Amino acid sequence: APSGRVQDSGDTDFSNTISQSFSVLAFARSGELPETVARFLLRQQCNRGFFRLQMAGSQCTRGAGQADVDATAFALQALVIARREDVELPAGTVTATERWLAGAQRDNGSFSGAGPTEGSNSNSTGVAAQALELVGRDAAVRKAAGWVEDLQLTRADAAGTPARPDVGAIAYDPAHFDLALQDGIDETTRDTWRRSTPQAMLAFVPTPLTTLSAS
Numbered sequence: 001a002p003s004g005r006v007q008d009s010g011d012t013d014f015s016n017t018i019s020q021s022f023s024v025l026a027f028a029r030s031g032e033l034p035e036t037v038a039r040f041l042l043r044q045q046c047n048r049g050f051f052r053l054q055m056a057g058s059q060c061t062r063g064a065g066q067a068d069v070d071a072t073a074f075a076l077q078a079l080v081i082a083r084r085e086d087v088e089l090p091a092g093t094v095t096a097t098e099r100w101l102a103g104a105q106r107d108n109g110s111f112s113g114a115g116p117t118e119g120s121n122s123n124s125t126g127v128a129a130q131a132l133e134l135v136g137r138d139a140a141v142r143k144a145a146g147w148v149e150d151l152q153l154t155r156a157d158a159a160g161t162p163a164r165p166d167v168g169a170i171a172y173d174p175a176h177f178d179l180a181l182q183d184g185i186d187e188t189t190r191d192t193w194r195r196s197t198p199q200a201m202l203a204f205v206p207t208p209l210t211t212l213s214a215s
Contacts, residue, residue: 004036005055017044017051017071021078025209028081038082041075042089049096050104051075053114068114069124072101073131077209080134084210098135101128109143121173122148122200133206141206148203151177169193170200 006023007015020041027033044051046065053068076097083089105111110120111128129144151171158164162184169185171177172192185193 002040004034004038004040006037006040016053016055017041017068018053018074020044020055021071021074024078024082028085033082033085033087035087038078038085038087038089041078041082042093044071044075045093045097049098049100051097066114067100067104069101069104069111070113070117070127072097072104073124073127074209076101076131077134080208081210094135098132098137101131102137102140104128105140105143109145109147111144119173120147122151122170122196122203123172126199126202126206129203130206130208134208134210141203145203145206148200150174151200153177153180157181166193170197172196 005015006020007013020037024033024038024041027037040055044055044060046052046060046067048067049072050067051072052060052065053071076094079089079094079097083094105128106120108120109125111124112118112120113124117124125144125148129141129148132140132144148170151174153163153167153169153171155167158167158181161181163180166180166185169180170193171180172195176189176192176196179189180193
């Protein structure tokens with residue numbers, strides 16, 4: 001593996017920029033952040049400030065540089081903590097990432113993913129809000145929370161519908177919200193809701209990973 005890359009040890013390697021970001025955060029929490037780990041993450045940053053998801057090759061290139069909101073949000077938090085740990089980052093690195101992420105927000109407050117998650121969704125919006133909270137983008141966080149709020153099943157929304165037992169859950173997107181009111185959340189759709197709700201909650205309580213704890 002390239003110096004500083006953290007990857008899976010099994011036959012299949014699922015590591016990507018998100019897992020590399022978590023590695024930076026974990027090492028920093030332990031009190032010993034290898035500079036090579038932070039620098040390998042930094043090599044996944046592309047020219048406009050965003051981070052790619054897949055770490056193909058040693059650094060971001062035009063051909064492997066698809067923008068990814070989720071990867072950028074986690075990487076931004078990792079870069080902030082790396083800087084706190086005295087890892088030297090090129091001038092403007094964090095600012096460029098922050099600006100790109102803030103600029104990726106749509107007028108309605110939402111954020112979209114990439115590839116199979118392309119389109120506004122509550123997962124990407126939640127993790128983006130968490131990262132933007134860390135860098136003081138309060139207005140963007142409020143807009144994100146407003147969009148996610150409309151996707152949460154409330155008693156008023158669900159009254160008299162098959163979705164009544166799942167009040168409080170947060171839909172992945174408006175289509176899933178409308179479908180739940182019509183047909184309820186069944187075994188074919190429940191996993192999507194189970195995955196969307198925890199990350200979407202970050203728009204309401206955007207505690208950054210740099211300070212989040214089990215307490």
